[in-house]
Amino acid sequence: MIRFDGVFKAYPKGVLALKEVTFHLAKGEFVFLTGHSGAGKSTVLRLVYAEELPTSGEVRVSGFSTARLMRREVPRLRRRIGIVFQDFRLLEDRTAEENVAFALEVTGARRSIIAPKATRVLAQVGLAAKSQAYPRELSGGEQQRVAIARALVNDPPVLLADEPTGNLDERASRGVFQLLRDINANGTAVVMATHDLDIVRQTNYRVIELQDGAVVFDSAVDEPERGRAVR
Amino acid sequence: MRLVMREALLSFRRSPALSALSVTTIAFALFVFGLFALTALNLRNALTQVEERVEIVMYLMRGTPVEAATMAIGDIESFPEVSTVTFVTEDQALDRARRELVELQGVFDDLSANPLPASLEIRLAPGYRDVTHVRAVAERLRGFRFAEDIRFGDDWVTKLDRLRNVAGAVGFVIGGAFAVAAVIIIGTTIRMSVMHRSREIEIMRLVGATDGFIRRPFLVDGAIKGSLGGTIAIGLCYAAFVLLANNVLQGSFFSTQQATLLVLAGMALGLAASSLSVGRHLRKI
Numbered sequence: 451m452i453r454f455d456g457v458f459k460a461y462p463k464g465v466l467a468l469k470e471v472t473f474h475l476a477k478g479e480f481v482f483l484t485g486h487s488g489a490g491k492s493t494v495l496r497l498v499y500a501e502e503l504p505t506s507g508e509v510r511v512s513g514f515s516t517a518r519l520m521r522r523e524v525p526r527l528r529r530r531i532g533i534v535f536q537d538f539r540l541l542e543d544r545t546a547e548e549n550v551a552f553a554l555e556v557t558g559a560r561r562s563i564i565a566p567k568a569t570r571v572l573a574q575v576g577l578a579a580k581s582q583a584y585p586r587e588l589s590g591g592e593q594q595r596v597a598i599a600r601a602l603v604n605d606p607p608v609l610l611a612d613e614p615t616g617n618l619d620e621r622a623s624r625g626v627f628q629l630l631r632d633i634n635a636n637g638t639a640v641v642m643a644t645h646d647l648d649i650v651r652q653t654n655y656r657v658i659e660l661q662d663g664a665v666v667f668d669s670a671v672d673e674p675e676r677g678r679a680v681r
Numbered sequence: 682m683r684l685v686m687r688e689a690l691l692s693f694r695r696s697p698a699l700s701a702l703s704v705t706t707i708a709f710a711l712f713v714f715g716l717f718a719l720t721a722l723n724l725r726n727a728l729t730q731v732e733e734r735v736e737i738v739m740y741l742m743r744g745t746p747v748e749a750a751t752m753a754i755g756d757i758e759s760f761p762e763v764s765t766v767t768f769v770t771e772d773q774a775l776d777r778a779r780r781e782l783v784e785l786q787g788v789f790d791d792l793s794a795n796p797l798p799a800s801l802e803i804r805l806a807p808g809y810r811d812v813t814h815v816r817a818v819a820e821r822l823r824g825f826r827f828a829e830d831i832r833f834g835d836d837w838v839t840k841l842d843r844l845r846n847v848a849g850a851v852g853f854v855i856g857g858a859f860a861v862a863a864v865i866i867i868g869t870t871i872r873m874s875v876m877h878r879s880r881e882i883e884i885m886r887l888v889g890a891t892d893g894f895i896r897r898p899f900l901v902d903g904a905i906k907g908s909l910g911g912t913i914a915i916g917l918c919y920a921a922f923v924l925l926a927n928n929v930l931q932g933s934f935f936s937t938q939q940a941t942l943l944v945l946a947g948m949a950l951g952l953a954a955s956s957l958s959v960g961r962h963l964r965k966i
Contacts, residue, residue, distance in 0.1 A: 499887070522891070529889035539884050543695045555684060556890035600888065 451477050451608055451639050452498055457507035459493055459663070467493045469664040470507070475641065477607065480634045482650050483643040485660035491643035494660070495610050498641070499531050500524045512607060529557055532601025532609040532638075536616035538593045540585040546572060546596045547581040553600045571599040575629060591622025598629060608639040615646060623649070688898035689905060692878065699877055700906065703870045707910025708917065710866040711947050714859045715918040715935075718943070721852045723932040728845055735810040735841070737803040737819050737833040743771075745799065745827040753825055754801065762809035762818050767802040771795050798829060812842045864950060867910070871903050871954035875962060882962055892963050899959045900952055907951020911944035918943075 452475040459468040468490050475481055483491045496502045497509050500519060509516045512530045514523060540549050550568040559567075572581050575595040585593050594614060601609055611630060615623035627649055634640045644650065650657055659667035693700045741750060754766045769777070774797040779789050803822070805814065815838050819831045875882075878899075885895045915935070922934050935943070 525886075525889045525891045525894075527889075528887065533887050539880070539887070541881055541884060552884075553888040556885060556888055556894055558894075604889070 451475050451479070451512060452641070453508075453510040454494070454497075455508045455510075457497065457504045457509060459490075459497065459502065460505045467663050468497075468504075469662070471660075471663070471665055472507075473658055473665060473668055473670075475608075475639060478634070478637050478639055480631070480640045480653075480655040481642070482655055482657045483641060483660065484645060484647070484650060484657055486645065489660040490663040491645075491660055492612055493663070495533075495612050495641065495643055498608075498610055499533055500527055525556075529604050530606050530608070532598075532604070532606040534594070534597050534601050534609065534611040534614045536613035538585070538590075538597045538617075540593055540596055540600075542585050545582050545584055546577060546588065546599075549585070549596055550600045550603050553603050557604060567603060568599075571603045572596070574602070575599045589622065590618050591625055594618060594622070594626050595629065598626070598633070602633065602638070606638065608641065609633060611640065611642040613643055613645070615644065615649065627652075685897045685901055689901035692874070692898070692902050693905075696874075696877060699874055703874050703906050704909045704913065706870045707867050707906055707947060707951065708913035710863040711911055711914035711943060712917040714856075714863045715914050715943055716921060717856055717859050718939075719918055719922060719932075719935065721856060722935070722939070724848055724852075726933060728841075728848065729807075731841060732807070732810045732845075733804075735805055735815060735833075735838060737805070737815060737822065737831060739801040739803065739822045739825070739828050740798045740830040740832070741800060742827045742829045743798060749827060750799065750801065753827075757801065757803060757822070760818060760821070762805050762814050763803055764806040765804045767804075769800045769802060771797055771799045774798070774800065810838075810841075811845070812838045867907065867947075867950045868954040868957070871906065871951060872958040874902070874906075875899060875955065875958040879962060882959070886963075895963065896956065896959050899955045903951035903953075903955025904948045905951070907947040907949070907954075908944055909947075910951070911947025914947065915940050915943055 454471050454473050457468055457471040458466070460466050471490070471494065483494055485491055493502070497504055497516070498511055500511075500514075500516065503516050503519070511527060514527045514530075519527070541552065544552065547565070547568050550571055551564045554564045554567060569578070569581060572578055575598050577592060577595050577599065580588060580592060583592075585596065588596065594617075598609075598614075609630070614630065615626055618626060623646070630640050630642060631653070657667065657669045658665055750768055754768060757763055757766045772795065775789070775795045778797060779786065782789075803818065805818065809815075809818075812835070815833050816835075819833050822828055822831050882895055919934060922932070926932055
């Protein structure tokens with residue numbers, strides 16, 4: 451599903467964001483990416499959705515390889531990945547349903563399937579009643595659910611979540627995390643970057659810890675008994 | 682296409698103030714350029730009218746047979762520089778002098794014989810009314826053995842030439858400056874509206890929109906704003922023209938084709954500015 455092989459990422463002025471990062475994420479797996487701010491979690495995610503390319507090494511995602519990736523292939527890669535951010539990144543002037551439908555429209559989906567599918571996914575994240583609400587009319591947790599619905603609407607095999615609970619209170623965080631677990635239980639692989647160790651400790655999911663751009667702990671390697679997800 | 686149009690029109694609905702500001706800015710940039718173009722156009726028309734009076738007169742020796750003059754007319758008309766040749770007989774020359782020089786009426790009445798020679802009046806085709814061509818044609822006319830004298834107002838043609846050159850150079854420099862200013866203003870305006878929607882572009886890319894998909898609504902948006910700006914600019918130019926034509930001077934307004942060209946220029950500029958701004962944005966993200 452996702453494979454990092456000896457990935458280095460250097461930025462101009464010589465800042466080394468990732469150092470020889472190697473890991474493999476299987477289909478349907480749930481993995482936490484942990485580490486302090488600046489450890490490289492977001493960089494790993496950006497490499498997965500090809501916002502950036504590795505300086506050396508190779509990233510493979512769902513049949514695409516950064517070694518051969520053409521610019522025009524990036525949109526096709528992203529349609530196979532759902533992405534959720536800490537700041538939700540919703541379009542403020544569109545309703546919840548329009549935000550979700552938007553992700554289908556860009557793929558050229560038929561009009562007849564867009565609205566029913568957007569409605570169904572919103573129901574799946576528990577927001578059927580608020581499909582016509584604008585983001586400003588929703589709580590943080592609800593906005594994040596809309597973002598998750600948008601990420602799911604194209605049925606991606608993998609969902610990336612970059613600090614999805616970072617802007618939420620404890621109750622909303624629990625709800626969003628439970629939603630991600632449910633999504634994973636339905637077969638979608640989930641990569642969740644977080645520095646919230648309470649959430650990490652709640653489950654037995656695999657944990658990859660980054661420090662100064664290097665993988666310092668991978669439970670699949672260092673604690674094999676923890677490696678498999680508990681669904 | 683429906684989606685592209687919807688997205689483009691939505692941008693007007695979502696940020697009406699910014700859209701109105703963009704259209705107004707484009708309209709005024711094109712209005713200033715249009716005013717200059719209108720002035721240049723009327724100046725050119727005036728110059729053309731003056732140019733049409735450029736004429737070479739070949740006076741014929743007394744006793745030149747009409748057949749010889751007629752043959753010469755055929756020869757001269759075949760010169761590429763020549764537009765028309767008119768044969769003025771001695772009697773016609775005297776009639777004309779009587780009509781035009783009324784104050785010398787007494788002198789003409791006292792004449793026992795007609796002192797005026799027959800002549801050929803040669804008008805030049807557009808594009809050949811400059812001093813070089815006039816002199817070249819005059820030189821060739823001197824080759825006719827019955828040519829008594831050739832007149833073309835060397836001084837006047839030279840001054841006209843200088844005026845035309847100055848008008849052309851000033852028009853090129855000032856017109857160019859106005860055009861560049863309009864391009865910069867329109868480019869900046871469109872860029873501002875693209876930047877206003879940078880978050881939307883970023884989100885579109887994250888959910889897997891192709892560059893073409895992202896670009897198209899912006900191109901339509903730019904083209905609509907440019908066309909609207911161009912149309913308003915034509916309206917403003919017309920208002921200014923009516924005001925000036927009624928109070929100050931007589932002139933002519935743009936033809937339908939020229940007006941359409943200004944609107945199309947606005948559209949093309951809006952389109953190009955959008956394409957460049959979005960392209961730069963897509964590369965940046």
